[in-house]
Amino acid sequence: MSQLALVIDLNVCVGCHACVTSCKEWNTSGWAGPMPDQRPYGEDPTGTFFNRVQTYEIGTFPNTETLHFPKSCLHCEEPPCVPVCPTGASYKREDNGVVLVDYDKCIGCKYCSWACPYGVREFDDKNRVMKKCTLCIDRITDLSLPESERKPACVLACPASARLFGDVHDPGSEVSIAIREQGGYQLQPEWGTQPSNHYLPRRKTRMHIHEDELVRADNPLREELELPFDQGETLDDVAW
Amino acid sequence: MHPAFSVIFLTTLIGVGQGLFLALYTGQVYSLANLLPVQDSTSFYGIGSALALLFLVLGLFASFFHLGHPERAWRAATRWRSSWLSREVIVLPVFMGLVFLYGVIHYLGWTAPLFVVQQTLPVDATLIVGFLASVAAFALFLCTAMIYASLKFLQQWHSPLTVLNYMLLGTASGFMLAAAFSAYTGVDLLAFFGTWAVIFTLAGFLTRGASLLRNRGLRPKITLRSAIGVRHQHLGQKAQGFMGGSFNTREFFHGKGPGLVRGMQYAFLLLAFPLPVALIWAGHLANSPELALVAFAVQYLGLVAERWHFFAEARHPQNLYYQSMA
Numbered sequence A: 001m002s003q004l005a006l007v008i009d010l011n012v013c014v015g016c017h018a019c020v021t022s023c024k025e026w027n028t029s030g031w032a033g034p035m036p037d038q039r040p041y042g043e044d045p046t047g048t049f050f051n052r053v054q055t056y057e058i059g060t061f062p063n064t065e066t067l068h069f070p071k072s073c074l075h076c077e078e079p080p081c082v083p084v085c086p087t088g089a090s091y092k093r094e095d096n097g098v099v100l101v102d103y104d105k106c107i108g109c110k111y112c113s114w115a116c117p118y119g120v121r122e123f124d125d126k127n128r129v130m131k132k133c134t135l136c137i138d139r140i141t142d143l144s145l146p147e148s149e150r151k152p153a154c155v156l157a158c159p160a161s162a163r164l165f166g167d168v169h170d171p172g173s174e175v176s177i178a179i180r181e182q183g184g185y186q187l188q189p190e191w192g193t194q195p196s197n198h199y200l201p202r203r204k205t206r207m208h209i210h211e212d213e214l215v216r217a218d219n220p221l222r223e224e225l226e227l228p229f230d231q232g233e234t235l236d237d238v239a240w
Numbered sequence B: 001m002h003p004a005f006s007v008i009f010l011t012t013l014i015g016v017g018q019g020l021f022l023a024l025y026t027g028q029v030y031s032l033a034n035l036l037p038v039q040d041s042t043s044f045y046g047i048g049s050a051l052a053l054l055f056l057v058l059g060l061f062a063s064f065f066h067l068g069h070p071e072r073a074w075r076a077a078t079r080w081r082s083s084w085l086s087r088e089v090i091v092l093p094v095f096m097g098l099v100f101l102y103g104v105i106h107y108l109g110w111t112a113p114l115f116v117v118q119q120t121l122p123v124d125a126t127l128i129v130g131f132l133a134s135v136a137a138f139a140l141f142l143c144t145a146m147i148y149a150s151l152k153f154l155q156q157w158h159s160p161l162t163v164l165n166y167m168l169l170g171t172a173s174g175f176m177l178a179a180a181f182s183a184y185t186g187v188d189l190l191a192f193f194g195t196w197a198v199i200f201t202l203a204g205f206l207t208r209g210a211s212l213l214r215n216r217g218l219r220p221k222i223t224l225r226s227a228i229g230v231r232h233q234h235l236g237q238k239a240q241g242f243m244g245g246s247f248n249t250r251e252f253f254h255g256k257g258p259g260l261v262r263g264m265q266y267a268f269l270l271l272a273f274p275l276p277v278a279l280i281w282a283g284h285l286a287n288s289p290e291l292a293l294v295a296f297a298v299q300y301l302g303l304v305a306e307r308w309h310f311f312a313e314a315r316h317p318q319n320l321y322y323q324s325m326a
């Protein structure tokens, strides 16, 4: 069984929110929509989003770093939000592991959102049902699209390619290799929810340059001087 | 968590209904054992059951305000294998049906014994239906409380104390009402129900107090470090991704100052426990149905405050992601 998921490279994400807007654009008019807003231009705007980009500061001034942190449903392998749903509206697809909500069955009790520790389910106040990231299920399963476009809208939109998409159960997939080789990790692993989405940590690329790498003893451009001492005969003096 | 009034009224009102029914049935069993005088079926048990049913219906009515699509509520009965909420949705109407049946049988006076056990215990239809309804009442307490106690993310709720509190507080308020009701109907069982009400209230005080103490000492299992996976002692959110509010900032925060939460705690510790005990005691001494009714009303008010505090006190780990408005 495959488990589709996102891998988000925090080392690359620049916090541009392109994934947020493309997600909303694609999904509000697609299968999972609409994603209504209330008072979008008013005093206290609010609305339904599947994906948010947050910003955190690490450390204290002046030794700080900025972390941009995109957050959407992690499509947990042991999703605590699914068994609590009284209607069966929340379910996990058998074939690809995507966690979805059937809007026609949802009674809007919000219990699933209480059972998700990641705060990624957002109640739609207009249609009065629970909404969440679908991994663009209508795109990724649409065989009429060319294969390169069978990806979530956020992945296609990311200008920095910080978002990877694939099957984390396939050890040879791009996402599995990235998780394995670049330290991919899960959020709040303490609960045992086994999130399928992984994050790649921020990594520093450091060069280690030693003094003798800067000043080569045999640097041909080095200024020639008389040696401060008599070297005596060296191999260089030998005429062959 | 945000205390939703629909859920506060649902849990407190059905608690009264369950407790009142349990009180009526206890009274019946006691009189069967000749520990209490036998009551008039029609007025005491019949009308008492109707009163219990009224509270249950009001609670059910309140619960619909919590749903986005109440017209689909029947669907909530389908996932009883895994969801406590679904189990509650099944047990509540079953319990209501049994209480209705119990009341109707008493009202119609079909209380001729069906058979006699060992020549001493005459069993009539009400005894059987009442027993089933009592089982359903306890099952309903369990389901309601487990909706909260089963969520491991909410550490303040994830404890057997939650189940005990729902049971004891609901039963206490029901017996309080039974005391007042019996005094009003001229069946003088104020002392009997009042004594039980005091016992349940004091037991509830112990378990609720224990849960308050437990919650005071709780350390959050999750910190921002594991929420975003960065190992540093100093982490802070600068932006949560939007400038306005969202479902996540409304549903999981009570939005009130710590003063109000503490005030609510003192209010319910006073209103739900010592005050009604004193009032029912005074009611007993003065033989006054009014005082007994006031005792019930005060305790109910206290339990509304108690439920508010129950929700406000629970801290959801998702709140870690929603700390900064910018």
Ligand code: SF4
Binding pocket: A072, A073, A074, A075, A076, A079, A080, A081, A082, A099, A115, A116, A117, A118, A119, A120, A121, A132, A193
């Ligand atoms: S991230 Fe939350 S909503 Fe998504 S599968 Fe996990 S528990 Fe469910």
Ligand code: SF4
Binding pocket: A084, A085, A086, A087, A088, A089, A090, A101, A105, A106, A107, A108, A109, A110, A111, A112, A113, A129, A130
């Ligand atoms: S809000 Fe909808 S999806 Fe969530 S638990 Fe309730 S019925 Fe299920």
